[in-house]
Amino acid sequence: MDVVSGDRLLELAHRLVEVSPAAETEVIAGASCDRFARFAASGPTQSADRVLPRVQVRVRVERGGGLAEAQAVCDSLDPAGAQAALDRALAFAAHGSVSKELVPLGGATDVPACVGDASVLDQGFGAMSEWVERALSKCEEADLLPAGLAQTTYDARALVNSSGRSVDGSVSRVAFALTASDPGGGGAGFGDAIGRNAQELNVDRVLERAVTKGANNREPVGIEPGRYTVVLEPNAVSSLLLFASYQGLGAQDVAEEASFLCGRRGEQAFAESVSLFDDAGNDVYPGYSFDWEGTPKQRVELVREGVLGDPVTDRLWAAKQGVPNTGHAYPQPNTYGPKPGNLVLAAGDQSMEELVGGVERGLLVTQLHYTNMIDPRDLLLTGMTRNGTFLIEDGEITKPVKNLRFTESLVNAMASVSGVGKEREVAGALFDGEIICPALRIENFRFTSSTDF
């Protein structure tokens, strides 16, 4: 589809940079082709075919002995719309305040190629319709209520600036998820898969996981809150670790003393079995190879065998702190600083059976829900279990239990890891982002209350 053509995006961005009268100009031209089919027990509930272009223009204009910066955005690749965005950015900056912190835009650079799978563009609704039908039928056979989403997205981006930087790339994403719920108000089961194309998705596995868990979770029993050994499946792990990407692993978070890294860098704060890095170039689910300033993303070891490392940086924070730019900028200007966007938790050597088998009395947790942060210094989090929480006794899963609320710090949890799964998955969470991670076994995980189901 022409709208996601890298050449077209680059041409538009170059043209805008060339005509800009600003002292410095950066243009990011991008577009997504997104299709989705959402479903519930009544069948498909929503379906959409959307073309979503976006041009972001950042300018810096001379004003009273310094530079003032502003950004404007439009959702059109139309040259006139893009020019209007440039004009708005110029007008905004012309009346803005001078910033003494600005670092010059980065010059020419090479970035590793990143190209999405173009088959996603041609997929249409055929495969998604089939997945939805299979999910509905399988749930009907098992007397469970389905709810889920099938989605295909192809996203392309080009960044050009007035210092000679010109980079472009694309990514693709195909996802399918199913929640299978007991019609009598009991529990539910969940399964999902995320990949670069439809061929990578194991839809059978998603259906089997969700339906099996849902069928085994019809009559959960209440259990007292308290400290339990937990085996967190990858989706539950993602809910915890993604919070570290929102808050704590960026240089600004540390500088503002709102990070669990404060006072712990270089220390063995996590279990030795925990190694966490940010790696957009991973071969499981690669992301863009450059950040929102066009800087190549570096692979950053954030935690090495339990020892906490340094946070990620962007151009501003690298310059402020005299450290290398790791290429983790978000769209500029912003008030929140650099963040890791492609977290990967290293795999261990235990199968799921071995992780569960090592628990005398504990809980298997499929998913966590509405996780949120109470305090940034220890990354104190709270949230609920969801879609399949099971009691483990003497190494065996024995019965489903009603959902519980946890209140636990990520630092404590990661220090208490006693087992790491050998199989990794791409997993997301309620708020945003995705991470590649295995299951974890964690000792003394604190649950503080329970709910009715």
Added chain:
Amino acid sequence: MSMNRMELAKDAVGAAEAAGAEYADARLVRLNEEELSVKNGAPGDAQAPEEWGVGVRIRKGGCFGFGARPLVAGSEAEAGREAAAAAVECAGALESAMREPTGWADVARDEATEYETPVEIDPFGVSVSDRLELLQAANASMEGHDSVVVRQAHCSLRREEQWQASSEGAALHQVLVRTGAGMDVTAAANGQVQKRSYPSSWGNYKSGGWEHVVAMEMPAHGERIRDEAVALCDAEPCPSGERTVVIGASQLALQIHESVGHPNELDRVHGHEVDLAGSSFATPEKLGGFRYGSELVNLVADSTIAGGLDTRGWDDECVPSGRWHVVKDGVFSGYHTSREWAHTIGEEGSRGTARAQGWWNPPIIRITNLSLQPGTWDFDSLIADCEDGSIFMDFVKMWSIDQRRLNFQFTCEVAWEIQGGKLGRMFRNPTYQGRTPDFWGSCDAICGPQHWDLWGVSNCGKGNPMQTAEMSHGAAPARFRGLTLVGAE
């Protein structure tokens, strides 16, 4: 000759009908926004986004399809027709998987076809330099202590214009203007990092103009919240156990949103949000009889109220705005509905709460302005009426609730112990946990209209893929007996 915008919307509807749609609506949406912030005395964010596109939703064989395309000068009609074709293709591909066709309530038409937010001071008419001057003054007002690590002040202006047409003959035009601002300060000391904000954690946003920002008098509040942030770093953690708690209005706004608003969305009740956001404990058999709260608790949904972020002429299914009780005298009394779902609770018409984010999303049921009606207490009298050891807390810091909206746990920015009928020592990280009907059932006092205000939520997430929407919640401080405080640390 080029078509005007309403004609473009009608043309897209016609294209959808010609392609086989049994029903179609088209929305052309133009959004202009300007955001400014000042952080630690320097400009932190200056953005001027603009969105302009068309979304077409169709119904065919009881199945919905949606297509969305950006609008480009000179080819708007082609974009509308392309979106219509995409919507029909979606529904056609999925129609065979339908198990039961969606419902579809009729709309009673009124004569109005235009709506515009009343504005006293056009926010876009306030110069960028004047806006920045105010933010700089607010930012400077928080200076003056070594423990302060972050000072932020921000403002945002939004103007959303919609042209909406449907195959049932609707042709509606509305302009929605929303304006707001806020400030916060973060201090770090003694291994603590603590934030205080004004007027609430996200500032405050309302429909209307710059008059709302002027009324906040932000620079007058900087020194106070700075000192409170610094003091929080020295404060003891809030104690745990059961206490009488007075909750401030901005925190109650969040409580209303999470424990009344979301479980009241009828699509969610019927399992259509289970794939991400969850379902609801407030099931239809409870309507009209379930005790949601004490007799003092009256919660009213109102998409016509002055200043509400979701105050408008019509929703995105061409349904006029309205006002109704969700909880009346403590009893569960009504839902947020759409044309798809109204029939499931025996109602002939939708309440008009189906909305979409921008031109590029299909509408889903969204909370509208939903408010706790004021009581009669004066705030100082209420505090004086509390026993020693009671707690007053306010300002959202953290929120989490289960997928059926029963078990919640919320943390506020700050709390004070009540001793001798007055606010005493300060506590950090006050966290309370509860179960929705128990919580509202424990309400035994609500402050009066003099303490009541609308609090805007400008980024409510729902749907899958997620959409954001805006709404307001009115509240005055209220007292709750026997609330469980959690030792969060």
